[in-house]
């Protein structure tokens with residue numbers, strides 16, 4: 001892509017919820033992009049809510065800090081999650097567990113809305129698989145005990161992920177709405193198993209990429225009341241801005257692509273995915 005192509009901004013109807021954006025990521029600071037700029041641009045595009053997910057104890061602290069400083073400040077409500085990603089599973093220790101349990105205690109921050117990202121990643125295998133499974137299961141237990149939804153990260157580990165979640169359900173330790181499969185890359189058949197267990201399915205920029213046949217098939221298969229939209233900023237930038245740094249202001253492009261696939265107008269897609277986001281994270285409004 002040419003560096004000189006101007007960035008496309010969404011200027012249409014709809015109110016959007018970016019259910020997954022790592023706004024504490026160093027890439028923003030390196031680019032000299034401030035929270036004020038990011039959130040003002042998001043607001044202009046109709047994005048009024050963003051959830052900032054964590055992937056380690058360190059980023060859990062950063063996500064919390066970002067939400068507490070910026071929530072409501074530029075007209076965008078900010079929520080966050082805490083948790084340890086499969087890449088970081090090898091860093092799990094009693095202090096990490098203690099950190100999470102303390103944050104879920106009686107004086108829980110109202111902006112803390114989920115446990116995640118948690119799950120399994122056999123594509124990168126950055127932590128031993130046994131360790132990934134153990135840390136995933138433990139955090140599923142913690143989430144259940146704290147009555148919190150989870151944000152699942154799964155890559156090339158569909159069978160084990162579903163097996164662990166089913167085991168969780170079998171022992172009666174899975175909420176009726178257990179969480180979201182973020183940036184879901186599962187087959188339509190596998191995702192249907194998660195939907196049956198009450199999960200939401202998250203769609204991102206890759207849905208807008210040409211030739212993403214698998215993604216389109218998945219989107220066609222998921223009931224509309226189970227779909228949420230996300231950016232995974234600063235990664236996975238949707239068309240027409242692919243190749244640039246991603247930001248919440250681009251989440252309407254994901255909604256636009258979903259609208260095409262589902263044959264709905266964008267306002268309806270925005271409204272439904274917004275409400276799904278509220279339900280997913282237990283928000284009134």
Ligand SMILES: [Zn+2]
Nearest residue numbers: 020053117232
């Ligand atoms: Zn993410």
